[in-house]
Amino acid sequence: MRIGFKGRLVDEKEIRAAVIGCGSHSFRNIFPTFQFAPVRLVATCDFVEAQAKAFAEKFGGAAWYTDHREMLEKEDLDAVFIIVGNDERGRPMYPKVAVDCLRAGCHAWIEKPPAASCADIEAMMAASRESGKSVMVGYKKMFVQANRKAKELAYSEDFGGISMVTLQNPEIIPSLEDLRLFLVEERNVADVRNFLEHLCHPVAQMLSLLGAPRTMMYDRNSIGAGVVVFKFDSDVIATINLTAGMALNGGVERTFIISRGGVEGGGRGAGRHIIVDNNLRVSYCRNADFGYGDEPNFYKGTPDQNTAVWEPEFSRGQLFNKGLFLLGYYEEINEFARSILENRPLKDGTLEQAWQATQIFEKFVEGPGKVIALKEGPA
Incomplete structure (x- = not known):
């Protein structure tokens, strides 16, 4: 059961999800979208424990972590939303974290930009094929x-x-x-x-x-x-x-x-x-x-x-x-969640499109x- 658009309970499944990255962008645009899409927040993860705990308490997660590998091992998850930054070389950190999630048996949603090289996209493609799990990139302009x-x-x-x-x-x-x-x-x-x-x-x-x-x-x-x-x-x-x-x-x-x-x-x-x-x-x-x-x-x-x-x-x-809704956040997160629930390929935000970009x-x-x-x- 979940709450529908009219504020009433509807008999519909939700994906069990966690979020890695509790910061400004996720606070404004990702966590609030879960109330409208078929997503149930299970856990949060951030390098700063107080951040992870505060976000879990604010948005209804039952657990919080500072190590995403520990979270992946302990929690029963369908998917992970990853909203992280760049490493010391200015490269997005998504590929390695997404591969960890895929190998743990979870679908992964990652913010843009997904990577700084096609080689990093190809590494996620390989892990996706091996695990049978999908990766979606949050290209919101596709979903505006x-x-x-x-x-x-x-x-x-x-x-x-x-x-x-x-x-x-x-x-x-x-x-x-x-x-x-x-x-x-x-x-x-x-x-x-x-x-x-x-x-x-x-x-x-x-x-x-x-x-x-x-x-x-x-x-x-x-x-x-x-x-x-x-x-x-x-x-x-x-x-x-x-x-x-x-x-x-x-x-x-x-x-x-x-x-x-x-x-x-x-x-x-x-x-x-x-x-x-x-x-x-x-x-x-x-x-x-x-x-x-x-x-x-x-x-x-x-x-x-x-x-x-x-x-x-x-x-x-x-x-x-x-x-x-206007900026595409609901549309992209809803598409990701429903592709999992319906066991079908993504319509947009695919790794193939990410490779081209x-x-x-x-x-x-x-x-x-x-x-x-x-x-x-x-x-």
């Missing part, structure tokens, strides 16, 4: 409800196929020198560490929408603002605009999805595009049925012939206007201004 709606619209018959996608995100592309220091010499470089942490947002959204690209090319200016161009076997072109220098408010992220219909579907009048503003407002834009210079009335056409807009309202305490990060070291080939997956 506005992005999921945009994907649904983009693959509708009415849209006419995708021609081009543009994603905007306010990140800095590091210099080639810094990339080499981090990736080749394994030095801890703050700009590259931050790039690893945040590049995965637009890249994950692109991978969920379009699959894996075959080539990439990028360029940057002196402050690190730049653009990355990806080409796909499907003939789609995607660009990620990394807009260093913009204000970090007023709508920092924007998505354009442009259809093929304006050219292949019978001329300009059939064109379509989708806009996602700031992960919130979705507009599905169609050409109005106008001539040029001879139409005195703009307000014509039926609702299914003109632009449609989806935007939540905030006047009441709805579930749909809570950040845990990490490969793209690693390929920046090849430098700007050149076409860079991308592999389909591990050799």
Whole structure:
């Protein structure tokens, strides 16, 4: 039994889960989501015992630990949520901890970025195959409800196929020198560490929408603002605009999805595009049925012939206007839990997608201004 959305008991199973990492992010965004998803918190773990104990008491865990291996040995768990940081070299600590959980017979959910190298992703892949347990990466942009709606619209018959996608995100592309220091010499470089942490947002959204690209090319200016161009076997072109220098408010992220219909579907009048503003407002834009210079009335056409807009309202305490839902946290944790309960593969946030995202990060070291080939997956 668990509590459903309406605050009443529902006859539904939950996964038995523990959390490794009791800090700011997990406090704000992960633990609170368990009340809405089929997750029962059993135990917490943190290097600081007082933190682990306080989080267990606050969120309903019966036990707390400072050593995750001890917790894995003593507790009866289906899954572990891992929210940890970087090691002294600036590399995410997820791969080793996730492998420990897999070998203990637990599914693992890990925050992004999952790793700094494809080799580390491959180590998790191998442990996942050997254990029969899955690893999900918390790529929340894949699960943002506005992005999921945009994907649904983009693959509708009415849209006419995708021609081009543009994603905007306010990140800095590091210099080639810094990339080499981090990736080749394994030095801890703050700009590259931050790039690893945040590049995965637009890249994950692109991978969920379009699959894996075959080539990439990028360029940057002196402050690190730049653009990355990806080409796909499907003939789609995607660009990620990394807009260093913009204000970090007023709508920092924007998505354009442009259809093929304006050219292949019978001329300009059939064109379509989708806009996602700031992960919130979705507009599905169609050409109005106008001539040029001879139409005195703009307000014509039926609702299914003109632009449609989806935007939540905030006047009441709805579930749909809570950040845990809008920002994708509920959707990703719910998907992870239900994939376990239903014994099925993950739909998004897979290690295969993580490998692709990490490969793209690693390929920046090849430098700007050149076409860079991308592999389909591990050799």
